[in-house]
Amino acid sequence: MLRSLDIRDILIIERLExxxxxxxxxxxxxxxxxxxxxxxxxxxxxxxxxxxELVRQGADQGEVTAVFDLPKAHPARAVLExxxxxxxxxxxxxxxxxxxxRKTAWINDxxxxxxxxxxxxESLVELxxxxxxxxxxxxRGHRALLDAFAEHPGLLIATRSAWKARAxxxxxxxxxxxxxxxxxxxxxxxxxxxxxxxDLDPKPGEEAALDAQRRLMQGAARIRxxxxxxxxxxxxxxxxxxxxxxxxxxxxxADRAEGKLDAPLIALERAIVExxxxxxxxxxxxxxxxxxxxxxxxxxERLFAIRAxxxxxxxxxxxxxxxxxxxxxxxxxxxxxxxxxxxLEVELARAGAEFERASADLTKARExxxxxxxxxxxxxxxxxxxxxxxxETHISPGDPGPDGRDxxxxxxxxxxxxxxGPLNKIASGGELSRFLLALKVVLSRGAxxxxxxxxxxxxxxxxxxxxxxxxxLAQLAEEAQVLVVTHSPQVAARGAVHFRVAKSVSxxxxxxxxRALGTGERTDEIARMISGAEVTDVARxxxxxxxxx
Numbered sequence: 001m002l003r004s005l006d007i008r009d010i011l012i013i014e015r016l017e018x019x020x021x022x023x024x025x026x027x028x029x030x031x032x033x034x035x036x037x038x039x040x041x042x043x044x045x046x047x048x049x050x051x052x053e054l055v056r057q058g059a060d061q062g063e064v065t066a067v068f069d070l071p072k073a074h075p076a077r078a079v080l081e082x083x084x085x086x087x088x089x090x091x092x093x094x095x096x097x098x099x100x101x102r103k104t105a106w107i108n109d110x111x112x113x114x115x116x117x118x119x120x121x122e123s124l125v126e127l128x129x130x131x132x133x134x135x136x137x138x139x140r141g142h143r144a145l146l147d148a149f150a151e152h153p154g155l156l157i158a159t160r161s162a163w164k165a166r167a168x169x170x171x172x173x174x175x176x177x178x179x180x181x182x183x184x185x186x187x188x189x190x191x192x193x194x195x196x197x198x199d200l201d202p203k204p205g206e207e208a209a210l211d212a213q214r215r216l217m218q219g220a221a222r223i224r225x226x227x228x229x230x231x232x233x234x235x236x237x238x239x240x241x242x243x244x245x246x247x248x249x250x251x252x253x254a255d256r257a258e259g260k261l262d263a264p265l266i267a268l269e270r271a272i273v274e275x276x277x278x279x280x281x282x283x284x285x286x287x288x289x290x291x292x293x294x295x296x297x298x299x300x301e302r303l304f305a306i307r308a309x310x311x312x313x314x315x316x317x318x319x320x321x322x323x324x325x326x327x328x329x330x331x332x333x334x335x336x337x338x339x340x341x342x343x344l345e346v347e348l349a350r351a352g353a354e355f356e357r358a359s360a361d362l363t364k365a366r367e368x369x370x371x372x373x374x375x376x377x378x379x380x381x382x383x384x385x386x387x388x389x390x391x392e393t394h395i396s397p398g399d400p401g402p403d404g405r406d407x408x409x410x411x412x413x414x415x416x417x418x419x420x421g422p423l424n425k426i427a428s429g430g431e432l433s434r435f436l437l438a439l440k441v442v443l444s445r446g447a448x449x450x451x452x453x454x455x456x457x458x459x460x461x462x463x464x465x466x467x468x469x470x471x472x473l474a475q476l477a478e479e480a481q482v483l484v485v486t487h488s489p490q491v492a493a494r495g496a497v498h499f500r501v502a503k504s505v506s507x508x509x510x511x512x513x514x515r516a517l518g519t520g521e522r523t524d525e526i527a528r529m530i531s532g533a534e535v536t537d538v539a540r541x542x543x544x545x546x547x548x549x
Contacts, residue, residue, distance in 0.1 A: 001481045002125070002451045004067045007041045009059035010097075012503070012512045019516070021497040024477035027485045027514070028492050028525055029501030034512030035485045038501065039127070039455060042066065045095045046121035047105065047114050054097045057509075065094045068124055074449050075123040080107070083116045091124075093117070127453045128436055137423055137436075143366075143408035146393060149443055150369030155362045156403065162355040163402040169348040176344055180337035183330055190331045193313075197324035202306050207317035210303040217296040220289040227286050234279040243272050359404040366395055366406055373442065380438035384472070385465040386431065389414050391438075410439070433457040434469065441472050444479055452476065454484040458491050466490040489529040493546035498522050523547065 007016040012034060027035050044054060045064035055062040068091040070076055080087045086108040094106045095117070105117045112120075147156060183190070232238055247268050254261040310317040370393035377391040390413045398407030413420040414431055423435055437457055458469045470491040476482055477496070486492055498517045503510060517525055523543045524535060531539035 001069045002042075002066060002483070003069050004065075005038075005042060005045075006063075006065040006067075007038075008063045009056040010041050010044070010054050010062040010064060011037050011056060012510050013037060013041065014056060014511050016512075016514055018499065018514060020481070020483070022481055023496035024474050024494055025481070025483045025497045025499065026492045026495030027483070027499045027501055028487070028529060030503075031487075033501040033503045034514075035501045036455070037512055038514065039453065039485065042125070042453075043127075044097065045093050046125055047095070047117035048121070048127075055099050060099055062097045063094065065092065067092050068451075071449070076120050076449075079116070079119050079123060083107075083112070083119075085110050085112065085116070091120075093120070123449065125451045125453060127455065128440060128457060139409050139422065142393075142410050143403065143406060145410075145443055146366055146369055146373065146408050147403070149373050150365055152362070152365045152369070155358070155365050159355070159358040159362050159404050160402045162351070162358040163400070166348070166351040166355045169344065169351040173341065173344040173348050176337070176341050180334070180341060183334045183337065186330075187334060190327055190334065194324070194327050194331055196309065197320070197327065200302075200305055200309060202309065202317070202320040202324075204318045204321050207303065207306050207310075210299055210306070214296065214299050214303055217299065224286065224289045227282060227289060231279065231282045231286055234275060234282060240272070240275055240279060243268065243275060247272065355400070359400070359406075362404045363395070363406050366404075366408070370395055370408075376442045377438055380441055380472070381434070383468040384434040384438060385461075385468065386414075386434055386438075388416055389431070389435075390416075390420065391435070392420055394420075433459060434461065434465070437469060437472050437476075441476050444476055449480075451481045451483065454482065454486075456485050456487065458484075458486050458488040462488065462490075470494040487529065489526045489543065489546055492522075492526055492529060493543070493549075498525070500525050519547075 001022060002020050004020065005016075005018045007013045007018075009015075018038075027038065029035050040054070041064045043049075045066045068076075070087075070089055070091050076091060077087050080091075088108070092106075092108055094109075096104045098104075103114075105112045105114065107117065107120065234240060236244075247265070250261050250265055250268065254265060306317050306320065310320055313320070313323055315323050373393050374391055381387060381389050381391065392411050392413075394409045394411050396407045396409075398405055410423060411420040412423055412426050412435060414426060418426075420426070423432060433456075437454070440452070454473065458466055461469060466488040467490040470488065470493065473482055473484055473491060474494040484491060484495075492498060499514050500517050500521070501512060501514050503512050505511075523540055526543035526546060527535045527539035530542050
């Protein structure tokens with residue numbers, strides 16, 4: 001609920017403090033007194049689009065402060081929490097307009113952006129007038145209004161959930177198809193490359209082992225001849241034979257040498273043993289160096305093939321095995337891709353069928369709610385002297401989405417047999433005002449969180465019709481705070497709080513003033529609205545009758 005409005009140096013208002021009440025608040029005054037300026041000021045502090053130049057002439061800046069009471073469950077609390085702003089039972093909005101055009105906003109004494117300010121204001125105030133293009137006249141919002149009237153949140157939740165599942169299945173199918181198409185574009189390469197790897201079958205560490213083996217075989221060819229000569233020099237035809245001959249000769253002479261050859265013979269025996277070990281080792285080495293030249297050729301061919309494959313794919317030789325595995329996985333994905341896409345297509349069809357079922361249930365519920373809404377509107381239009389008008393909620397197939405596949409539009413025909421059409425194209429100014437009021441009364445459930453503002457919505461009506469408008473506004477005000485700018489005495493008499501807007505000129509400066517009226521002042525103001533500039537006793541009596549109900 002809007003509790004107070006403080007305006008300083010805005011347009012023709014120098015300083016104004018207003019305290020609003022619950023229920024129906026009415027603002028009256030002569031034409032041009034400045035009633036619309038109050039709405040401009042309220043719109044400014046709420047972040048609405050409005051006049052570019054607001055600062056009062058001679059002032060450096062203009063400022064508007066609005067104070068709202070926030071119940072515990074008010075939707076504005078969630079907006080404030082999301083924006084990281086202080087939340088309490090009181091909400092203070094303040095906005096300043098500097099002379100150079102700069103505008104600055106605060107919410108609960110914290111700087112706030114225009115976007116956040118507008119999000120908060122959408123949960124606080126709703127404006128209705130004859131050119132209500134952003135409200136009930138906006139066809140894009142009619143489906144949501146019908147759903148709110150129907151009160152079928154379970155069907156909406158089911159439809160949104162089904163749409164989400166359908167959209168998810170579609171995304172997965174699209175990704176799978178794109179991936180498969182990308183893999184198919186390199187299918188020939190993959191099959192050829194995988195065959196190359198399968199044929200060669202490189203192993204991690206094999207390149208280093210082959211390189212070492214190749215170098216060993218290349219070196220063996222150069223040293224084998226020298227090793228063979230060395231073995232020959234050590235063998236029976238060489239050192240071993242000569243040492244055995246020396247041992248035989250010395251053994252024959254040892255008996256006659258009186259022990260002088262004992263030690264040399266022992267040393268010679270050791271030398272013969274070690275020489276034999278040396279010869280055996282050289283022989284084993286020679287055998288190791290003995291290889292088939294074709295083995296060197298085969299080693300080199302495989303080594304060069306591994307290195308060429310690594311260069312071809314731009315990887316290290318030791319990484320060829322992992323790279324080959326990745327290619328095999330891609331090829332397997334290609335081979336299994338068609339089957340996977342078939343599964344995803346089945347899932348998409350299942351999700352699509354579930355969405356169609358949920359949206360069909362929602363459509364049936366909307367059609368039933370539309371009939372109830374049309375009947376309720378007929379009941380509201382009759383007291384407003386529009387019993388011959390026809391209001392119809394038109395439901396037609398629309399683009400599928402999270403809220404189903406229905407397009408909803410409110411249409412009217414003002415006279416029997418006349419073609420139906422959109423509210424703002426068919427109804428005249430006065431008719432449009434009454435259509436909007438009736439629609440708002442019917443759709444008012446849950447509006448208690450909002451302050452509803454009606455700007456001269458009773459224009460063009462009078463007498464019993466104006467009285468019916470006043471009664472409907474009062475009825476609406478039983479569930480929500482309502483502010484109405486009116487020229488109708490029948491409407492003004494229904495107000496719980498009555499403000500009079502007046503304009504005065506002092507020292508060549510025009511200013512607008514607003515003040516709350518007491519009981520006697522209300523009688524005079526309503527009498528003025530009835531009779532004009534000269535208030536008569538008859539007008540006062542009529543005003544008292546209206547106030548009496």
